[in-house]
Amino acid sequence: MAIAPQNNQAFLREVDDELRREQLAGFWTRYGRWVLVAVVAGLLAFAGYLYWQHRQNGQADEAAEELTGALRALGEGKAVEAKPKLAALAASPIEGVRAAALLAQAGTLADANDLKGAAALYKKVADDASLAQPYRDVALLRQTTLEFDQLKPDVVVQRLKPLAVAGNPWFGSAGELVAISYLRMKKPELAAPIYGKIAETEELPRTVRSRARQMAGVLGVDAVDQKESAAQ
Structure with missing residues (x-):
């Protein structure tokens, strides 16, 4: 599912702001x-x-x-x-x-x-x-x-791709950074499955999963929280 250019830019700005708040100095x-x-x-x-x-x-x-x-x-x-x-x-x-x-x-x-x-x-x-x-x-x-703000997105991907896999202890954090970098490279088709997998990984914090689920939805991936779905 393609994202309209204006929506894509707003999406990236929102993600970047959230990342700075949670993973950079604000952390x-x-x-x-x-x-x-x-x-x-x-x-x-x-x-x-x-x-x-x-x-x-x-x-x-x-x-x-x-x-x-x-x-x-x-x-x-x-x-x-x-x-x-x-x-x-x-x-x-x-x-x-x-x-x-x-x-x-x-x-x-x-x-x-x-x-x-x-x-x-x-x-x-x-x-x-x-x-x-x-x-x-x-x-x-x-x-x-x-260093995230100063790095080219392909450098981020090269560094963290080995960590951005399900089962790795750092999958949540590394996966978000890699997915954002793919979006900056205008490759949403590579970012979407990462967000989807993060959303499905129950071991990760709920806030991380919720954010990933929303992003996956924007990118056209159905990433429903299985526990919430069962409760409904």
């Missing part, structure tokens, strides 16, 4: 340090596994404790206290500790509205082939989110 403004801690907490579980692998190293125990303390300080709003600890941990030989520290540093920069500095740190993690893929994936997504 950090509204949720602040707690989101940062929540993101890193999930990664910390993986870091714990890596720590177990390295526990024969006498420095691993100290590094893990320092990381926990730094994250706790961030959660309590003590960024000044956490900053030197994170800087030291960012050079740790333990992969999980190093990655978590860099991600936390990037998050604090984004929280302070230093989006360029934050994106640079996320890129450092994303490009580090020595790190486990989960760290690199979340870093690439965060980097791309912060």
